[in-house]
Every structure is written in structure tokens, then in C-alpha cells.
Amino acid sequence: MNMIDAQHHTALATAGWTVLPRLIRSALLDTLVEALGPSLALRDEIRRRNGVLENSAGTLHHLLMDDPCYVELLAELAALEPIFKGYFEGNFILNSYGGVINERDSRSYVQNVHRDIRFGSDTRRFMVNALVMLDDFTLENGATHILPHSQNIQQQPTDEQFYAQAARATGERGSVLLFDSRMWHATGRNTTDAPRRALTLTFTSPFFKPQLDYARLFGYRHLDRCNAWMRQVLGFNARVPESLDEFYVPVEQRFYQRGQD
Template sequence: MDAEAHIAQVQARGYTIVENAIKPDLVDALNEALARIERERDVRPAGNDFEGRHTVRIYNLLAFGAPFDRVPVHPAVLPIVEGVLDAGCLISSLSSIAIDPGEVAQPIHADDQVIPLDKPHRPLVCNSMWALTDFTEPNGATRLVPGSHLKANPEYGGAYDTIPAEMAKGSVLIWDGALWHGGGANRTDRRRMGVAMNYCAGFIRQQENQQLGLDPAQVRGFSPRLQELIGYGVYRGLIGHIDKQSPQQRLTGRGSFRSIWDR
């Protein structure tokens, strides 16, 4: 299935699954890096109903360097996200979600429901879940309500009919942030491991503050497209400029920018 077909699925039912999108070497590198960070930082569950009492989450993953810088610009995922939002999209957050045995289902929610706009509306958020292990119904595969991206927000904690987004290790689930969903319950004896690579439209605030969360010296080493994705670009020639320069120019001394008014 090509990118246009995946985009059409997101528009029609609110989500799509890109099977076997990520090569095994990157999956292994991500798993190894996450295990090391969790061990070195002694990361523990947050202990609340939303983030989970048996779920380990690590936030702001770009700050840890390779291999996480390969995730936001992945060629099997980013073109679909750009088609759902537009090429001016931004990284909203990059985190890991490890659902351990004994975890209960997460409350059904929409990722954009804190944005005070009536629904339905054009996509403002487009998120993805990278399967670093197999995602199955018993081990906590993400629960979805197909077509719900065209409805008002769900009642938080309400009971809804859902389907599991089952997919093989290396696959990626992509959804409109208005889609009702939640992490599943893990009734197995093994961890369900995923990376949440989340994007937003270039005209709204990012979930994680990328400019303060990442050392500018580190950002200088990123590719130009990754610099743009974390917020060092300018949306449609206007939003985010500094004295008619892009933040990217200020950071690196390279590149060019023309204001929307100068075109």
C-alpha cells in the first residue's frame, strides 16, 4: 500500500497500519537503547490511571541522541503524516510506552481533546505507535474506535466498543489525533513495547517543548528536516520567525528564508 492509500484510510476510518515498516536493525537498536535508559535512570511507572500503574514511559527521547533521531524522519511514516497534516507539521512528542504484565486498559480518549475546538475539524494531531514487540489483543495492543475521529470527544473513562490494533513487530499504527483510543490491558507474562512518535500541525503548540528540551548544540547536528520538525522552521512563511529569519538560520548560520509578505 502506498502513502496515498494510507492517508485515505486515516481520513476515512481514522487510522492505518503500515506493516513491517521498520527494519529489524532499527527495532533492535531502539529496544536496546530504551532498556539501557530505563536501567540507568531507574524509570518507574507514573502510578496514575492515564499513564498507567504498570506502564513505563520515557519522555523526550530525542535528547538521548541516536538511534532516536532516525524515528521522526522515517520514510515509511513521515510522508503519511505530512499527507494527514501538511509539510509544515511538527514533532509534538517522542516517548516510549512499555505496558507490563498486569496493566489494565487505559481510559479511552482522543489525543487532541484538550484543544478547545468543536468537532469534527481538520486534523490537528497525527500520532503513531511503533511496535517494538508484536502487538496482540492479549498483551495490550492499542484499542481503537474506528470512525470516531468524526465525532465529538469521548467521555473520559467511558465504556466503548473497541477493536485491537494488532500488528507484527516492526509495524507502525498511524492515527488522526481525534480518534478515540487507549492502550490495552496486558494479560500476558511479557512486556508490550512501543514508541509513540507524535506530530502536530505547525500552527499549534507541541506537547513536549522541543526548544528547551534539547540542547542547541545537539540540534546543530540534526539534519535540516529534523531541525524543522522540532520547531526551528517557519510555518507558511510567517509563524515562528525571528526578525524575518528562521530559527534554523539563527541556530546554524545557514539556509534562507523568505517571509510570506516578501513573496
């Protein structure tokens, strides 16, 4: 781990959050922004059809295979591997891959004070959030509120306590906000006329169930496109065999590889 990575690792371990500036290149950001609109329309149609559209404005889930740019972004996040391995003290997998389009006066559940994992441990960490800023995050357009050092606070703070003490995660587009998933946080209100967009990914220890079967969604037929990072993060090293024939294989062919603890 180099000195910069070590600084971010220390910030995660203490304050519980850190921002890596301008990590993602502009051309990819432009492509991701263009893809978000159709992705949101698809999800809103499904939610409308299934009667679950309320309180979900601008929220997107499980974007991975909507467009090649989402896979490309996940591949570029390999730059975070040293920080993630330091955080987890071992391996990890993708748990969720979502996004948020925060528009003026929009209302959704992500604006409530919340945390993304409801339990913790004094000896190991189970989940980390990675928020990719597709636009500049400013105080005016809804930069995330986050309560420093709150990873060990079990009781949800009142809104008054939270907003009085919370920091704001501002940054330039292409920056990545990392935070311990136990942190109390909330999406800010956008008071501008332009959308404030982000991708919201979470990573967990490999034995956690991902929120969607990303390995199957990506497809075994595409495994030859995977380097070691993608194979690990998509969960191909932490799969469950379906039969005795899949169980009784040489070690290197096993679905659940060593080191996935």
C-alpha cells in the first residue's frame, strides 16, 4: 500500500470516510451520465408495474449489465483494491451496484438519515460504500451528509443531532467517496436546477449474499473477459456448487476458492 492509499485507509479506520479526488476519467463519466437516463426509465416502469414506485425518485439498482460502461467503471475501481484489502483485511465482493439522480426538490428514501448495515464488529469490518461522483458534489446540489466517527454509534441520532454535527462530502466529478457502511449518512437536498448524479456501490466480505446474483447476471460465458480483479469482485470465487460433480473437482476449479473468508 503506497502512502496515499495508506492515508485513505487511516481515514476510513478513524473518521469512517474519505474522498479520493478525480479518480475516474472524464470520457467514462460522460458515458455513464448518458446511460443513467434509460436505466432509470427501465426501473421506473418496473416499479410502476409492480406498485413500488413511491418514495424512490431518482434511485436505481443493479446497473451492472445495463450498458458496457457500468462494467468498465467497475473494472476501473480496481485502483481501490489496496484500500479495500486493508479495510477488509482480506478479500471482498460486489454487494450492490446502484445510482442516484438527485434533482431539485426530489424526494426519496436515501434522503432519510440511515446506515447501510445494521450491525458491526469490534474486530472486523463487513461492508464499505463507494460513491462515484458523476457531477461535482457541492453544498448547493446535495452533497452527502455524513456523521464522522459514527461507525460505532448503534442508536440512530435525531435529525437535529445529525445535521448539527454532520460533515458534507463535497468533491469534483470523478471523485470517489468511500465510507464505512455503518456510518450514519443522508443524501442532501439539491437546491439547484441541474441534476446531481452518482453511482452507489457497496462491497462486502465474500460470504455475504450479494443483493443480486452478479456472477450469474454477468454470465459464465463472459468469464474469459475477466481479469483477477473482476473475477473476484463479481463473486466468481465465492460461488456455491449445484451438484456433487461441481463439488468434487480440483482445488483450482472449485466454485468457492480459498481465502474467501
